[in-house]
Amino acid sequence: xxxxxxxxxxxxxxxxxxxxxxxxxxxxxxxxxxxxxxxxxxxxxxxxxxxxxxxxxxxxxxxxxxxxxxxxxxxxxxxxxxxxxxxxxxxxxxxxxxxxxxxxxxxxxxxxxxxxxxxxxxxxxxxxxxxxxxxxxxxxxxxxxxxxxxxxxxxxxxxxxxxxxxxxxxxxxxxxxxxxxxxxxxxxxxxxxxxxxxxxxxxxxxxxxxxxxx
Numbered sequence: 001x002x003x004x005x006x007x008x009x010x011x012x013x014x015x016x017x018x019x020x021x022x023x024x025x026x027x028x029x030x031x032x033x034x035x036x037x038x039x040x041x042x043x044x045x046x047x048x049x050x051x052x053x054x055x056x057x058x059x060x061x062x063x064x065x066x067x068x069x070x071x072x073x074x075x076x077x078x079x080x081x082x083x084x085x086x087x088x089x090x091x092x093x094x095x096x097x098x099x100x101x102x103x104x105x106x107x108x109x110x111x112x113x114x115x116x117x118x119x120x121x122x123x124x125x126x127x128x129x130x131x132x133x134x135x136x137x138x139x140x141x142x143x144x145x146x147x148x149x150x151x152x153x154x155x156x157x158x159x160x161x162x163x164x165x166x167x168x169x170x171x172x173x174x175x176x177x178x179x180x181x182x183x184x185x186x187x188x189x190x191x192x193x194x195x196x197x198x199x200x201x202x203x204x205x206x207x208x209x210x211x212x213x214x
Contacts, residue, residue, distance in 0.1 A: 006181045007034075007035045007182055007207070008029075008032075008034045008035060008182070008189075009034070009036040009037075009038065009182050009183065009185070010025075010029040010036070010186075011038040011070070011185070011190075012025050012026065012041070013186050013187070014041055016186060016191045018193075020195075022039060022041070022052050025195060026056055026059055026060070029190075029199045030065050031196045031199075032198065032203065034189070035066065035182075036184075037060055038067075039067075040186075046075065049069075049075045053069060054079050066082045068083045068107065069083075069085070070084075071085070071087070071090050071091075073086075077099065083105025083125070084100060085108070085109070086106070087109040088110075088115060093106055093122035093123055094122040105125045106123060107126045107162070108122070108124040108126075108127050109130045110127045110128065111129075113153055113156045116156055116157050116161075117157060120158065127153065127157055127159060127160075128163075128164050128184060129153045129162065129164070129165075130164045131144050131165020132144060132147065132149070132164065132175055133146075133165050134165070135165045135186075144165060147178045162180060162182045162184050163180035163182070163183050164183075164185070167183050167188060169202055172202055173208065176206055176213070177213065185202065188202065
């Protein structure tokens with residue numbers, strides 16, 4: 001497995017990007033210190049995802065940032081992404097692992113300890129505790145786990161845990177203190193007027209929170 005530089009994990013969303021392209025968002029977020037970038041676009045066609053993915057693969061490879069594709073194992077393989085992230089309603093992690101092979105990253109969303117433990121058993125390299133807080137980007141998401149749920153998930157698995165869902169500069173230090181290895185955000189960066197500045201602020205807070213845990 002490729003080692004992840006855990007910190008700020010940015011997930012793109014065309015609807016929230018204020019007219020900016022996936023590539024523009026990625027470039028600015030990475031300039032601000034994002035260490036993982038995920039392409040998520042539920043409305044793009046397969047061809048569009050491949051075209052966008054190839055451009056993002058070139059950029060992230062050039063800048064040394066981990067590149068993940070949301071949901072689509074086929075697209076991840078075609079564009080040679082570093083990995084894929086699947087949810088509970090997507091391809092099961094054990095099959096994603098089989099297709100991706102042993103050297104690629106497989107991340108799995110987990111809304112409970114049971115789902116997190118199962119994901120680890122199925123070969124996940126990380127689990128995403130989702131959602132920690134209520135989030136407008138996924139109105140149909142399951143009830144938030146809260147910080148207690150995040151702590152329980154972090155204590156139950158050995159793989160890294162990423163916190164996602166309603167995370168922003170006002171609460172990111174709380175999720176790191178609760179045991180998250182990284183914080184994943186969408187609107188807190190993608191919708192910001194200044195993407196680079198928003199990312200930089202989050203990275204600073206994540207580093208400060210991690211330093212307090214040492």
